[in-house]
């Protein structure tokens with residue numbers, strides 16, 4: 001049994017202590033089932049990336065290339081600070097331009113990832129110019145009429161939207177995407193009535209500067225120096241803390257409330273009871289989540305593992321005999337969301353409760369990959 005292999009393109013299963021399949025990595029073909037083969041092509045859409053110098057913007061470039069996303073031209077946009085910076089991408093040199101109101105003339109798809117205030121200022125400008133916007137920020141997620149899409153979950157929400165026709169589509173919150181990749185197939189099988197989530201969120205969710213600060217602080221603490229605290233107000237290395245988003249009057253922070261509201265919108269069901277506790281941990285780029293699910297009908301561990309094994313974009317690491325379950329490092333730089341610790345909730349007398357542990361790359365499936373998959377629906 002190989003435990004720690006990077007799992008591109010192989011399938012391995014093993015029976016764990018309980019008789020459940022322990023490890024199911026999806027073969028390359030199923031991982032890439034939503035991908036479109038092309039690249040630079042005269043009949044591809046003209047595309048733009050807003051926030052290209054950031055952690056997510058850079059991942060957009062990698063994902064577009066990795067998936068051979070078809071494009072006829074690409075425009076790299078960021079703030080005036082980055083104008084003139086050059087990137088080598090897809091065999092050509094590209095220069096970053098300052099984002100302005102005239103940036104979107106002739107652009108058919110724009111991937112926005114420069115924060116909510118930039119999206120609020122420029123997404124409608126882009127849409128009015130005929131550019132279809134996939135927005136990675138939270139600015140429009142709860143706006144009526146703006147689809148909020150995880151392609152494996154609710155791809156039909158794209159409706160008749162197409163590249164070059166204008167309109168805005170929102171990319172969900174990363175913790176929500178990662179939770180729903182695992183919870184949705186089980187919801188479809190046995191209907192979730194209540195979901196309790198606790199997250200362990202990586203530095204990447206707070207941007208490149210937070211990742212840099214975690215690395216710097218780790219060195220400083222090991223060298224016995226006081227840690228630099230520019231991004232977060234206290235030590236991050238060798239520590240963890242409640243998510244840094246603003247706290248609301250009900251004692252939930254914004255990240256926690258996003259998980260509640262966005263799940264209701266994506267599932268189209270506001271009667272599912274959801275509560276979340278979001279925690280920032282000193283991990284570089286993959287979020288982990290502990291999820292407790294209560295179902296309307298009973299579901300066994302075996303059925304749950306079977307359902308998850310067949311779910312697109314989900315891989316299973318669930319080896320009880322080896323105490324081997326998903327880790328953030330397994331998920332880092334991977335497309336799939338990893339699920340393990342699949343077990344009956346023993347606090348219940350019936351078989352209507354399950355616990356799971358889930359890990360997903362925050363920058364990839366939590367942000368850039370999901371947005372590019374949405375853009376593929378527009379072609």
Ligand SMILES: NC(=O)C1=CN([C@@H]2O[C@H](COP(=O)(O)OP(=O)(O)OC[C@H]3O[C@@H](n4cnc5c(N)ncnc54)[C@H](OP(=O)(O)O)[C@@H]3O)[C@@H](O)[C@H]2O)C=CC1
Nearest residue numbers: 051053054055056078079082113114115137173174207208
């Ligand atoms: N789906 C999700 O859960 C996630 C959503 N996000 C969203 O994406 C955004 C970016 O995240 P991330 O890449 O991690 O952040 P970074 O801080 O790493 O990057 C920010 C980017 O925004 C650009 N930017 C900032 N100000 C302006 C401006 N005035 N005009 C044009 N561009 C500007 C920056 O350009 P410059 O270098 O020139 O300053 C940079 O390219 C987040 O703020 C969030 O809204 C991010 C992660 C996950």
Ligand SMILES: N[C@@H](CC(=O)OP(=O)(O)O)C(=O)O
Nearest residue numbers: 136137138173174201205206
């Ligand atoms: N969810 C990210 C932060 C973020 O960018 O969220 P949103 O896209 O919902 O603003 C985190 O890990 O902190």
